[in-house]
Amino acid sequence: MPGKTIQIYLPDGDPKSVKQATITTDKIEILQIPRAMLSENKKILDFNGIYILVDSLKIEKPEIYIGKGNIKSRVSKHDKNKDFWNVIFAIKLNDNNGFNDAHNSYLEHYFIKKAVDLEMSTLVENKQIPKCPKLPNPAISDLQYYINTIEILLSTLGLKCFQIKETQSASVFICKDKYGNIGEGEYLEDGFMLYKGAKCSLELHKGTKSFPLRDTLIQDGTLKKSGDHYILQSNKIFSSVSSASSIVLGRRSNGWSEWKDADGETLDKLKR
Incomplete structure (x- = not known):
């Protein structure tokens, strides 16, 4: 352009x-x-x-x-x-x-x-x-x-809801754990897009006492309870890769190491 x-x-x-x-x-x-x-x-x-x-x-x-x-x-x-x-x-x-x-x-x-x-x-x-x-x-x-x-x-002017941000690549990254929590998404210019349908932890892990962003997403219906998970109802752009992974895992996390591509390479290795 x-x-x-x-x-x-x-x-x-x-x-x-x-x-x-x-x-x-x-x-x-x-x-x-x-x-x-x-x-x-x-x-x-x-x-x-x-x-x-x-x-x-x-x-x-x-x-x-x-x-x-x-x-x-x-x-x-x-x-x-x-x-x-x-x-x-x-x-x-x-x-x-x-x-x-x-x-x-x-x-x-x-x-x-x-x-x-x-x-x-x-x-x-x-x-x-x-x-x-x-x-x-x-x-x-x-x-x-x-x-x-x-x-x-x-x-x-700050109203960004009509433009999809350009992605750095077409790579899809995955974040998951042994409890069945799993999400996929893309790395963006200034954040991370978590795809609709992500299965996010129903409970906060021990040691994570509060998570205001998660509370907000539950209250506004972006995360809805279904069975043993909260399901993400629409694509969601987070300002940081760690915010996105923490929502999936239900605990504070380092998104640079949690997000991995199909070959198991971390976001940190591929993008930093």
């Missing part, structure tokens, strides 16, 4: 406030606005496009809502009747016409479907994937180009 120049403008100079992100050669602009600063910034949301409401506090698997229409009008309603979110990402096409209703419907369909497929976020109220409108091929080609830009900008 060729390099891209991303410009992030801070209207009031505060990195915790409003951000306007663009790729300098493209027409797409994304506005990131904290909910607490919505009232004084509604005027810049007076355009038709798609938007994503996000609970940005849930970094691992954020709660999101995807919508379309006049964003100023829509978000004013959501500010009154949706409690979960604390930031909005509003997506704008900077040309004479902007996105029309068909464009918005196509983009809404694409991003809801991708959120469902990737399982890296929790959709709030987007219970069904909307129908994809029929558009002429030139319009679809333009929208697919814009989608690539949108995903890059969202990831740059």
Whole structure:
């Protein structure tokens, strides 16, 4: 992929406030606005496009809502009747016409479907994937180009649930023990993806008194009890290889030595 120049403008100079992100050669602009600063910034949301409401506090698997229409009008309603979110990402096409209703419907369909497929976020109220409108091929080609830009900008702004991270290789690594706990996954640029279906320890091993991450995954349903194991319900990206192996084994562990390929070579030997 060729390099891209991303410009992030801070209207009031505060990195915790409003951000306007663009790729300098493209027409797409994304506005990131904290909910607490919505009232004084509604005027810049007076355009038709798609938007994503996000609970940005849930970094691992954020709660999101995807919508379309006049964003100023829509978000004013959501500010009154949706409690979960604390930031909005509003997506704008900077040309004479902007996105029309068909464009918005196509983009809404694409991003809801991708959120469902990737399982890296929790959709709030987007219970069904909307129908994809029929558009002429030139319009679809333009929208697919814009989608690539949108995903890059969202990831740059910290919303990474629409992009699978590039893996360092196609190698699948396995972590298992004598108790039947077993998981498979891939080493990523900045973490480890544990695959859906991993059989994780039902009990914490002696000496492991607390495991907050494990508790969170059980509480939010990512890990569900089935027989003698907790089963991972969706692919899960962990920030470290050791966090992933510890979830499988039910104890503190060194992922660099626990994860092994099909030949028994450790992740440490192959990647460090």
